[in-house]
Amino acid sequence: xxxxxxxxxxxxxxxxxxxxxxxxxxxxxxxxxxxxxxxxx
Amino acid sequence: xxxxxxxxxxxxxxxxxxxxxxxxxxxxxxxxxxxxxxxxxxxxxxxxxxxxxxxxxxxxxxxxxxxxxxxxxxxxxxxxxxxxxxxxxxxxxxxxxxxxxxxxxxxxxxxxxxxxxxxxxxxxxxxxxxxxxxxxxxxxxxxxxxxxxxxxxxxxxxxxxxxxxxxxxxxxxxxxxxxxxxxxxxxxxxxxxxxxxxxxxxxxxxxxxxxxxxxxxxxxxxxxxxxxxxxxxxxxxxxxxxxxxxxxxxxxxxxxxxxxxxxxxxxxxxxxxxxxxxxxxxxxxxxxxxxxxxxxxxxxxxxxxxxxxxxxxxxxxxxxxxxxxxxxxxxxxxxxxxxxxxxxxxxxxxxxxxxxxxxxxxxxxxxxxxxxxxxxxxxxxxxxxxxxxxxxxxxxxxxxxxxxxxxxxxxxxxxxxxxxxxxxxxxxxxxxxxxxxxxxxxxxxxxxxxxxxxxxxxxxxxxxxxxxxxxxxxxxxxxxxxxxxxxxxxxxxxxxxxxxxxxxxxxxxxxxxx
Numbered sequence: 342x343x344x345x346x347x348x349x350x351x352x353x354x355x356x357x358x359x360x361x362x363x364x365x366x367x368x369x370x371x372x373x374x375x376x377x378x379x380x381x382x
Numbered sequence: 383x384x385x386x387x388x389x390x391x392x393x394x395x396x397x398x399x400x401x402x403x404x405x406x407x408x409x410x411x412x413x414x415x416x417x418x419x420x421x422x423x424x425x426x427x428x429x430x431x432x433x434x435x436x437x438x439x440x441x442x443x444x445x446x447x448x449x450x451x452x453x454x455x456x457x458x459x460x461x462x463x464x465x466x467x468x469x470x471x472x473x474x475x476x477x478x479x480x481x482x483x484x485x486x487x488x489x490x491x492x493x494x495x496x497x498x499x500x501x502x503x504x505x506x507x508x509x510x511x512x513x514x515x516x517x518x519x520x521x522x523x524x525x526x527x528x529x530x531x532x533x534x535x536x537x538x539x540x541x542x543x544x545x546x547x548x549x550x551x552x553x554x555x556x557x558x559x560x561x562x563x564x565x566x567x568x569x570x571x572x573x574x575x576x577x578x579x580x581x582x583x584x585x586x587x588x589x590x591x592x593x594x595x596x597x598x599x600x601x602x603x604x605x606x607x608x609x610x611x612x613x614x615x616x617x618x619x620x621x622x623x624x625x626x627x628x629x630x631x632x633x634x635x636x637x638x639x640x641x642x643x644x645x646x647x648x649x650x651x652x653x654x655x656x657x658x659x660x661x662x663x664x665x666x667x668x669x670x671x672x673x674x675x676x677x678x679x680x681x682x683x684x685x686x687x688x689x690x691x692x693x694x695x696x697x698x699x700x701x702x703x704x705x706x707x708x709x710x711x712x713x714x715x716x717x718x719x720x721x722x723x724x725x726x727x728x729x730x731x732x733x734x735x736x737x738x739x740x741x742x743x744x745x746x747x748x749x750x751x752x753x754x755x756x757x758x759x760x761x762x763x764x765x766x767x768x769x770x771x772x773x774x775x776x777x778x779x780x781x782x783x784x785x786x787x788x789x790x791x792x793x794x795x796x797x798x799x800x801x802x803x804x805x806x807x808x809x810x811x812x813x814x815x816x817x818x819x820x821x822x823x824x825x826x827x828x829x830x831x832x833x834x835x836x837x838x839x840x841x842x843x844x845x846x847x848x849x850x851x852x853x854x855x856x857x858x859x860x861x862x863x864x865x866x867x868x869x870x871x872x873x874x875x876x877x878x879x880x881x882x883x884x885x886x887x888x889x890x891x892x893x894x895x896x
Binding site: 352353354355356357358359360361364377378380381382 | 753808
């Protein structure tokens with residue numbers, strides 16, 4: 342599903358933060374090109 | 383070593399629709415776009431003071447209704463105003479904007495706030511009728527001018543202060559070139575300072591202590607004050623204490639984004655328990671920058687601009703009186719640097735590690751207080767119900783640990799959660815809004831303990847990708863414990879010195895080597 346894909350991650354502090362999504366994405370063949378966590382409050 | 387207790391808490395809001403337009407970051411950014419639909423429409427969505435007072439979450443914040451009562455009011459709350467609403471509540475008040483400009487002026491010691499002469503006179507009279515402000519306070523409002531002079535200052539970059547569409551004053555810059563002392567920053571900082579002064583004055587009323595009894599102040603707002611050489615140099619704490627009359631106190635500022643207040647309360651409790659100070663006031667004023675933060679979504683969805691209030695609070699942490707709830711310092715939960723960012727890891731660190739340490743189950747805590755943002759503000763902007771997201775994670779881990787059945791999650795959240803009622807004023811919603819309510823319930827015997835949780839978005843400062851979490855449990859006071867009577871050791875010491883002197887004398891006489 343992520344073969345040859347570039348991945349942009351926008352995490353949520355009170356949901357799933359960026360580094361946690363990034364850790365999951367690193368188990369796929371996709372390339373994480375940007376990862377951040379945002380605060381919506 | 384005696385415990386530190388929570389002797390009282392105050393909560394204040396200030397309705398500032400005009401300041402929202404000139405100091406809120408969202409509005410300032412939108413103004414850069416001359417064709418902004420939002421700026422064209424937003425004024426039609428501003429609430430009147432009466433509407434802000436009658437708004438059920440605001441009445442909850444100042445203590446006129448409980449979070450349980452709020453939960454039973456049908457949403458949207460802005461369409462169901464509270465009939466018996468009041469400006470003043472058990473914990474504080476909702477101050478109108480004109481009086482707040484007066485409060486900013488009397489809190490300003492550098493002549494930066496200028497009020498239009500006639501307006502100033504009217505505000506002085508109103509503040510003289512306020513139960514918490516004296517003639518000495520009001521007489522500090524001296525910096526007045528005519529409208530033309532104020533307009534001239536605004537042309538030179540001062541921030542305008544309007545009321546009911548009329549220009550009534552301005553906030554000037556404090557330096558010609560220093561951006562940390564610009565008119566915009568000074569308006570933000572004076573709004574923080576003034577709303578914190580209001581919270582502190584209400585704390586004195588709630589607790590019955592005099593300002594002179596406070597030994598130390600920890601200020602934990604989101605803004606920082608300083609100049610171009612030290613942007614966060616400080617110190618709001620002493621500046622607020624000076625205006626509030628805390629002549630015997632010193633203090634310092636503590637920051638940590640929304641986790642700041644919880645860090646501050648733990649530090650206050652540690653200082654009291656260690657015997658350094660007897661009475662520590664933890665205080666925070668409002669964040670003008672966050673006014674109207676989600677306004678674009680509120681306006682787009684036809685809602686009133688709900689982020690039109692500054693928030694403030696103050697909590698008094700005192701040495702043990704055997705009555706008030708204790709801050710259990712052995713319950714502190716922290717999110718260590720190496721813990722990782724996974725939601726489970728965060729909740730494990732700040733909720734379950736302390737529970738395990740104290741041999742408690744999740745259900746042993748009557749109420750959890752993580753971020754308590756009003757969901758009516760956050761949901762239209764796509765951020766969801768933030769308190770509920772936190773409660774779901776706490777409940778899910780309880781299920782994983784075998785403490786709860788999956789089908790019991792909803793009832794656990796309802797029983798141990800608190801509906802969000804705080805304005806999105808950054809640090810304000812993070813755990814602390816329930817302290818006044820929980821303290822009363824514990825004193826009444828209907829609650830035993832609650833966990834206060836602060837979470838801070840450290841990554842916003844772009845110094846780290848980390849965020850922060852910190853917690854503590856406030857608990858029913860086990861009762862006054864008599865200090866174990868220490869034996870009078872002075873007679874033993876005197877005898878020991880006599881024997882030692884005798885020994886030295888004997889040694890000298892014997893010519894012993896030295």
